Each structure stands twice: as structure tokens, then as C-alpha cells.
Amino acid sequence: MASSNSYNSPCAACKFLRRKCMPDCIFAPHFPPEDPQKFANVHKIFGASNVTKLLNDLLPHQRDDAVNSLAYEAEARVRDPVYGCVGAITFLQRQVERLETELDAANADLIRYASFNDDLPHQAPMVGPPPPPPTRQRPPSDQPASRRVLGNEGGGGGDGFYQTPSNFPFPYHHIPWDYGGPCGGDINGGGQGSS
Secondary structure, three states: OOOOOOOOOOOHHHHHHOOOOOOOOOOOOOOOOOOHHHHHHHHHHHOHHHHHHHHHHOOHHHHHHHHHHHHHHHHHHHHOOOOOHHHHHHHHHHHHHHHHHHHHHHHHHHHHHHHHHHHOOOOOOOOOOOOOOOOEOOOHHHOOOOOEEEOOOOOOOOOOEEEOOOOOOOOOOOOOOOOOOOOOOOOOOOOOOOO
């Protein structure tokens, strides 16, 4: 809270309104001269006389919060004249809903994986390192179209080995970062089907 007379310069409000800043100026504690844009936005949206009336109706300890709220709303209204801070609130609410949907999907996956692991037969613990996975070497002419070569992409020599793709289905019905899926759509919109 800067005082208007501490450096002999008027507060941002009095400077903007081109009037003398008095010692009992109601704007001085809330609109320091270092931040003139704060008052310019508030004045543009609400008007100086309305802000004066509002601050005079409040108790002194409530004024700082009121000015901060007015300044936030005024800045949001300057950036987005149609929706103001309601646009920012709506965007954040949609983002929270989208993240809650993703969290629910992740929790469902965890439950499914946990129940899958419970259904597997339990094996005795192994002593020592696990054996290497079995691999089959085949000449390239015998390679089926459904198999892919692993290990020979870098040209480091060797014949590589062939691995059959896994028969396990991919657990996700959508990719979380794919905004065209059930969680998304337009990043600013309400997902699919909203206008």
C-alpha cells in the first residue's frame, strides 16, 4: 500500500484523472503510481465515480480486496470484452472436467490391471536373473508380413530377430492427448458436439 505523498507524486488514479492527489485520497492506498494501467483498466470498465462510491461504502479493511477484484475483472474485460472473467472461469471448469474424465479412465485402468494381476497364477519366486526371452532366427525370405524386424535398424551387423506383435489389446479406448476423442474436441470448446 503506497502512500501518495511519500514521494510527492500523485497516485495512479489522480495522475490519470489529472487532479491533485490529496492526503486523504481514497485511491492512493490501492493505485500506486508505479502501476498506472491498473487504474486505467478499472476506470475504463467501471468509471472513477462508481469506484469512489463503492470504496466509500466499504470498511477500510475490505477496500483492498474490492480493488483487487475490480482490477481483475477490468483486466479480464479489457482482454475479452464479451465474456470477461466468466470466459476464463468457464475455460478452467472445462479443463477440470476434462482432467476428471482422464483421471476416471486412469483409475479404471488401474482397477482392471489390478484385477488382471490377481487372476494370474502366482509363480514361485525365481532365484537369480530371469532367462532371456526365446528368439527365433529366420532368413528374410521366410518372414511373414505380420512380423517386423527388431534389432537391425541401426545397421550394426547381425541378422536381427523377429518378434510377433502382442496379442493383448491396447487398454485405452482413446489417447488422452488426442483432443478429438471423448475427452476433448476443441481445446476451448466443450468437446464433441458442443457449439
